[in-house]
Amino acid sequence: MGHLFWILLSAMVVNNFTLTLFLGLCPFLGVSGRIATALRMGLANIFVLVVTSFSAWFLNRFVLVHAPYLRLISFIVVIASLVQVVEMAVKKLSPALFRALGIYLPLITTNCAILGLAIFQTNRGYGLLEGLFFALGAGLGLTLALTLMASIREDVERADVPKLLRTQALVLFIAGSLSLAFMGFAGLGSAS
Amino acid sequence: MSYVVTASPHLHSGDSTPRIMWNVVLSLVPVVAAAAWFFGPTALLVVLASVAGALLPERIWGRRSATRDGSAAITGILLALTLPPGIPLWMAFLGGAFGIIFGKLVFGGLGQNVFNPALLGRAFLQAAFPVAITTWPVAGGPWWGLRGDTFAIPFASPQPLDTVTAATPLGLMKFEHKGTPLWDLMLGTTGGSLGETAALVILLCGGYLALRNYLNWRIPASIFLSVAIFSGVLHLLDASRYPGPLFMIFSGGVVLGAVFMATDMVTSPVTHGGCYVFGAGIGLLVVAIRVWGGLAEGVMYAILLMNAVVPSINRITQPRVFGTREAA
Numbered sequence: 001m002g003h004l005f006w007i008l009l010s011a012m013v014v015n016n017f018t019l020t021l022f023l024g025l026c027p028f029l030g031v032s033g034r035i036a037t038a039l040r041m042g043l044a045n046i047f048v049l050v051v052t053s054f055s056a057w058f059l060n061r062f063v064l065v066h067a068p069y070l071r072l073i074s075f076i077v078v079i080a081s082l083v084q085v086v087e088m089a090v091k092k093l094s095p096a097l098f099r100a101l102g103i104y105l106p107l108i109t110t111n112c113a114i115l116g117l118a119i120f121q122t123n124r125g126y127g128l129l130e131g132l133f134f135a136l137g138a139g140l141g142l143t144l145a146l147t148l149m150a151s152i153r154e155d156v157e158r159a160d161v162p163k164l165l166r167t168q169a170l171v172l173f174i175a176g177s178l179s180l181a182f183m184g185f186a187g188l189g190s191a192s
Numbered sequence: 193m194s195y196v197v198t199a200s201p202h203l204h205s206g207d208s209t210p211r212i213m214w215n216v217v218l219s220l221v222p223v224v225a226a227a228a229w230f231f232g233p234t235a236l237l238v239v240l241a242s243v244a245g246a247l248l249p250e251r252i253w254g255r256r257s258a259t260r261d262g263s264a265a266i267t268g269i270l271l272a273l274t275l276p277p278g279i280p281l282w283m284a285f286l287g288g289a290f291g292i293i294f295g296k297l298v299f300g301g302l303g304q305n306v307f308n309p310a311l312l313g314r315a316f317l318q319a320a321f322p323v324a325i326t327t328w329p330v331a332g333g334p335w336w337g338l339r340g341d342t343f344a345i346p347f348a349s350p351q352p353l354d355t356v357t358a359a360t361p362l363g364l365m366k367f368e369h370k371g372t373p374l375w376d377l378m379l380g381t382t383g384g385s386l387g388e389t390a391a392l393v394i395l396l397c398g399g400y401l402a403l404r405n406y407l408n409w410r411i412p413a414s415i416f417l418s419v420a421i422f423s424g425v426l427h428l429l430d431a432s433r434y435p436g437p438l439f440m441i442f443s444g445g446v447v448l449g450a451v452f453m454a455t456d457m458v459t460s461p462v463t464h465g466g467c468y469v470f471g472a473g474i475g476l477l478v479v480a481i482r483v484w485g486g487l488a489e490g491v492m493y494a495i496l497l498m499n500a501v502v503p504s505i506n507r508i509t510q511p512r513v514f515g516t517r518e519a520a
Contacts, residue, residue, distance in 0.1 A: 151503040160300035173298050180315040184493020187486015
């Protein structure tokens with residue numbers, strides 16, 4: 001149990017996908033203007049990451065055993081189409097949930113964080129349960145980064161930012177500062 | 193007779209930004225003096241370099257009055273206090289400039305920044321020059337002597353000068369499981385950054401600021417309490433592995449960070465309730481990074497991380513406007 005907890009915590013803060021590994025930067029910079037949308041984006045990310053983890057494990061275990069060179073292409077195809085199918089199902093079964101998360105799902109499926117998770121998981125040889133905790137931690141980490149960024153951006157909107165730096169430039173500066181702060185977590189858990 | 197109708201508040205305390213800031217500078221003088229006492233004139237040089245690094249960009253790109261209100265000087269002094277005495281001066285200068293430019297000016301100047309500029313400069317130096325910033329010369333030695341490669345030319349010093357270095361109390365505890373007498377920690381006769389060794393002096397200066405209400409005492413109080421509780425629980429669980437609460441509070445940068453860094457008016461929460469949450473979070477992160485992290489010291493990162501959470505804390509602890517219902 002402790003092992004699984006450290007996998008989750010490590011993916012969430014120590015090796016935060018966005019702030020330490022610089023994966024999934026497009027939603028981080030693009031959809032972090034409002035806390036409400038950032039939270040939904042984070043939830044959608046958690047969902048897709050968990051689906052990814054499961055399908056990557058399934059592919060590795062049952063399909064790609066004799067054809068590991070097909071890994072990359074099959075990850076991309078299977079994950080993207082699975083998410084599309086799930087999206088259709090959600091649209092049909094729960095329109096409310098679809099309105100909350102639906103529009104983000106197609107955006108995320110081609111994200112590097114998703115493929116990154118599948119590859120990390122494969123390289124580290126995670127089993128089903130480990131993979132799911134890893135995906136959950138990565139998703140929570142993305143949500144954390146998105147929400148922190150959104151709350152800072154909502155505050156900074158009122159600041160007297162030099163014209164040259166408004167919008168994306170300042171967002172990148174804030175992202176860099178956040179990333180510097182997250183360096184404090186480096187090595188967390190490795191000492192004990 | 194004419195009546196001028198204005199919105200509240202109607203009473204002015206007489207305080208202004210420059211007055212508060214110069215008071216903080218004044219309260220930092222004894223801490224700098226203590227640093228000079230322990231580490232010699234090198235300490236003053238580091239302070240000067242870092243203050244110059246902070247003032248220059250503020251003068252070039254900031255508002256005209258910005259260098260005179262003393263806030264950039266505070267950033268420079270605080271940054272210097274977190275640096276090792278033997279650091280090359282150009283690094284101290286660079287750290288001050290980085291902190292002011294990327295921590296403050298890009299947000300539009302005083303009062304609008306998210307992260308503490310001094311700590312951001314320190315975090316930058318830690319990331320850029322990890323060796324220089326963790327080389328701790330021994331306390332003592334010839335008072336006049338340089339404590340390291342002070343006058344190094346930027347990017348041109350392949351061989352560091354021979355200096356006698358020693359681990360900080362935290363490093364000793366973390367990597368060799370050796371304690372340091374509490375009294376040494378209080379007085380400051382240990383290795384460490386310029387301003388973090390003399391805990392008693394810092395506490396006295398902080399007391400002055402708290403009395404004048406220039407810092408919110410709830411922040412340092414909740415940081416100390418939170419560090420004491422978390423490290424105390426760990427100490428009770430396994431006294432051989434985890435140091436006691438008094439060591440945790442008085443070693444490293446906890447006192448300096450709690451009194452001067454976390455209480456920065458701009459980057460701390462606006463409500464009293466928020467201050468307790470803020471302080472508790474810092475304490476928890478400090479203990480977590482020190483005990484389970486790869487680094488010996490985590491105060492800087494703990495405060496920076498909680499700086500990032502402050503907008504959320506402010507939003508959550510926002511008081512309800514009198515007479516209104518719960519916001520829908």
